[in-house]
Amino acid sequence: MKTEATLTRREQKAKANAKRDTKYVVMSKIKKYGVSIIRGLLLFGLCFMIIQPMIIRFCTSLMVESDLYDSTIVLLPRHVTLDNYRIVADLTAFPKSMINTLWTSLLVSVCQVIACTLVGYGFARYSFPLKKFWFACVVLLIIVPPQTIQTALYVQFASFDFLGIFRAATGKPLNLRTSILPYVLMSLTCMGLKDGLYIYMLRQYFKSIPKSLEEAAYVDGCSTMHTFVKIMLPDAIPTIASCFLFSFVWQWTDLFYSRNFLSGYTIYSVQLSSIVSRMSRYFNKGSDAAQVVPNARQQQLIFVGVLICSIPLIILYIFTQRTFVESIAMSGSKE
Template identity: 35%
Template structure:
């Protein structure tokens, strides 16, 4: 028995030594093989050729797609530095021969860019925060509470994403022109002896009040979508978290403010960024509620030809189009910077929300 065990061990040791010697011989053979021969054996194979072709294809495809996407932006940026002489010169296609900052200076000075930037930033922040909190509260209610006609009301909320805002513009305009909450103000005025047919407070047009009210009440752009996103997110929050808070003596408001909102920061940032960007470039509501154009000093309204750049040359249309493109770049630049700083949180929120497309 002992002899058989020792024989097996000897055989294993012999095989190990043979493998070691074979490896040493292979290494020595490779050392003797010329460099070009080894290079041919390693790279001039069918597998390596397929991999190389696939890498080149992906690189060409990536460069082509990047060119298609980025070229319009590059062309607009290059055109913003062109002078009127460059637009007349047929040899200038993309790179300006006489680059100038006159277009930017004229837009900033003549079109009140910084005032419009401050007004748009203030309005967008206020509306974004209002929509974020309102949609979070409504979405939390739809997700965690049971009440009568819950399903029907939620369907009505979803339908607000389908109904065009243009169908509501007349009624909304009249409501804010003769603003009265449930007729309370008019009723009080009639009690005080008012003889007006429609007694109401002064109209809210040409102010930020209409935009703030529709943001708080959930009637602003895409609020139905935001409520749906928050509801879907809160559906994934375990009920045990709230139950543990209730056991510790926390009420509904405290639980929502201390537990639910802090853990929902990525989603809240996502909702805020969407609401902020839509309000930033909004033309529909601002033109509806600001009947006095002198008070509508917001970024979308700076897209016009500054008086100092007016021209009657043959290239007038092309030059004016370039000026409008420059206005668009000045409107877009702050928004891009905000997205760059918030992109990590925004991407995390989009992943959690399940938004696609």
């Protein structure tokens, strides 16, 4: 009797335990799936929001003009055409401006990366008097918007005169505004687009390399330059590569510096920024009557221009995505 009772009690207990366990498992499963469903929805929504404009741009870019006014067409074009690309290519002097953008961006970002690597290494590895002051200047460089000094730079390069040499030689100061020289000079001296950020990133990286590596090289009789080139640089290549990529991409889309310093060259971003004003001239070429380009049409052509500008960058990003993301992650983690 007694044993039976205990058995049943034990059984009841086990049953209750099992019930509680299943309840717990079910609850935790529901919680887990619930969280992942909510997370999935949220992420999908946000990702979709980022990508959707690109999809709209792409679909709109293929439409014939009449499709734009057809209210039954939402996304997919009824008549597919590549004419818009031809028109925008004409409007932005396409092959020429793109080639110019490519080589100027490459040149400028190479200069920037070389200069910033040297400076970043100097800040990370050497102690010299006034180091804190100069590093404060780097921070200042990050903070001061270049727009603050644009007027002064404009004037400085429009009548460039180094210690009065050019005025003495030719009677006139040199106008450097149409040449790329000032901008290359600025990139080589770390004053280009977002150079403070690259110095900061590279300094963080060089600081993270153990010092014993260098000391071993010095003990073995390696010179300073040799140590830097043979030992430190190969280690830093991922970070340097990511700085280069950032610099290249931001230079590619940059409007401010291109407008101010590269006005002698047809640069795609500058062409794109003034595309609307050139449109009416382009469409009015044949007819006498001044005809206004409809707004929807303008918008469509801007879409095409943006697409042409961003497609090379997206392709680049697909292949180098890891380099981009990881370098920032690294420089951020070592504040």
